[in-house]
Amino acid sequence: MSESATPTRGAATLHDVAREAGVSLATASRVLNGSTRKVAESYRERVEAAADKLGYTANLSAQATARGTAAIVALLVADIADPYFAQLASGVARGADEAGLVVTIAITERDPQREARLVRALRGQRPRGLILAASRTGGPEAAVLEPELEAFQGMGGRVVALGPAEGDIRSVVVDNRTGSRALGRHLTTLGYRDVVIIGAREGVHTSDDRIAGFSEGFTAGGGQVREVIRAGFTRDAGYEATARLLAEQSVPAGTLVFGISDVVAIGVMSAVREAGRFVGSDIAVAGFDDIATGRDIRPGLTTVHVPLEEVGYRALRAVLDEEWDASQPPLALDVVVRGSTPVRA
Numbered sequence: 001m002s003e004s005a006t007p008t009r010g011a012a013t014l015h016d017v018a019r020e021a022g023v024s025l026a027t028a029s030r031v032l033n034g035s036t037r038k039v040a041e042s043y044r045e046r047v048e049a050a051a052d053k054l055g056y057t058a059n060l061s062a063q064a065t066a067r068g069t070a071a072i073v074a075l076l077v078a079d080i081a082d083p084y085f086a087q088l089a090s091g092v093a094r095g096a097d098e099a100g101l102v103v104t105i106a107i108t109e110r111d112p113q114r115e116a117r118l119v120r121a122l123r124g125q126r127p128r129g130l131i132l133a134a135s136r137t138g139g140p141e142a143a144v145l146e147p148e149l150e151a152f153q154g155m156g157g158r159v160v161a162l163g164p165a166e167g168d169i170r171s172v173v174v175d176n177r178t179g180s181r182a183l184g185r186h187l188t189t190l191g192y193r194d195v196v197i198i199g200a201r202e203g204v205h206t207s208d209d210r211i212a213g214f215s216e217g218f219t220a221g222g223g224q225v226r227e228v229i230r231a232g233f234t235r236d237a238g239y240e241a242t243a244r245l246l247a248e249q250s251v252p253a254g255t256l257v258f259g260i261s262d263v264v265a266i267g268v269m270s271a272v273r274e275a276g277r278f279v280g281s282d283i284a285v286a287g288f289d290d291i292a293t294g295r296d297i298r299p300g301l302t303t304v305h306v307p308l309e310e311v312g313y314r315a316l317r318a319v320l321d322e323e324w325d326a327s328q329p330p331l332a333l334d335v336v337v338r339g340s341t342p343v344r345a
Contacts, residue, residue, distance in 0.1 A: 012054035020050035072102050072127040073319055076118060078110045078134035082263055083291040084308060088133050091312025099320055108134040112145055119148040129158040129319030136163050136205040160318040163205055170318045172311060176206055179304040179333035180213035180288060186335050188221025191344030192256045192284060197228045198241045198268060199260040210260045210288055238267025246275040253282045254344055262287035262294040262303055284341040299339025307331050
């Protein structure tokens with residue numbers, strides 16, 4: 001070996017950490033591998049300090065082999081660019097960090113076939129749990145996911161769904177129907193009587209619930225639903241549906257457009273402006289979720305506040321907690337009125 005060469009050293013092992021900390025291998029393992037057995041705080045501090053000094057990283061594959069599951073939670077979302085899912089993921093990540101877990105995120109694009117393939121692939125990582133955050137769909141195409149979820153659970157993983165679930169799947173429910181019903185009813189008290197709703201395709205449960213709830217509340221308050229346009233859950237879907245509506249129909253001032261998510265509603269607002277109309281004073285717009293962007297745009301977006309980070313955190317706890325209260329009530333949703341729906345004379 002030449003004089004300039006530097007000998008290399010392999011990655012630190014659990015044995016190295018135990019030796020550095022002056023504890024047994026079993027004690028080091030309990031501290032660093034997430035054992036439920038208690039370790040004296042002085043030992044824990046010594047082991048963690050030794051691990052930091054040596055740059056020790058736990059072998060997740062070895063943990064998965066030993067335990068049957070790895071210190072991983074998989075989160076399936078429809079679209080990571082959607083702030084709705086980003087805020088959910090933040091809550092999941094907070095809970096995972098508290099529990100010493102790593103979060104893996106996969107994108108389903110609201111395609112049941114793709115979702116099934118992802119669950120099949122994730123089984124190879126043996127995650128502790130799987131959180132299904134993408135909107136549930138109905139119909140024959142959704143059935144392809146069921147055997148994959150059963151296989152995942154058969155390997156010892158736990159499945160949690162956002163929304164109603166069947167069988168052994170735990171659920172964290174966002175009461176979309178009640179929240180949108182309250183929004184529809186409240187907007188009639190501001191003087192609105194004519195609404196166009198822009199939602200996703202039929203069979204997407206979140207969209208269907210929000211459309212049904214808003215329609216119930218709005219008609220109960222004396223309003224009428226002029227049209228329901230099936231478009232999608234994206235900003236572009238809201239924009240394109242509204243652009244067509246304004247180009248093809250006479251939309252009088254005072255019409256309300258309800259987008260089934262804030263992202264859809266923001267697309268609606270852009271299309272209204274590009275058509276030479278005014279948001280609020282001319283065409284009113286409302287959304288659902290209360291993402292941060294809706295608070296910052298002008299006029300601010302009227303919506304239903306969903307505590308998204310808390311929903312994500314609750315989903316993570318549903319993965320981990322052995323005792324889970326399936327009867328606990330949904331998190332509270334609140335109507336938030338901003339400048340996009342001014343009071344009509």
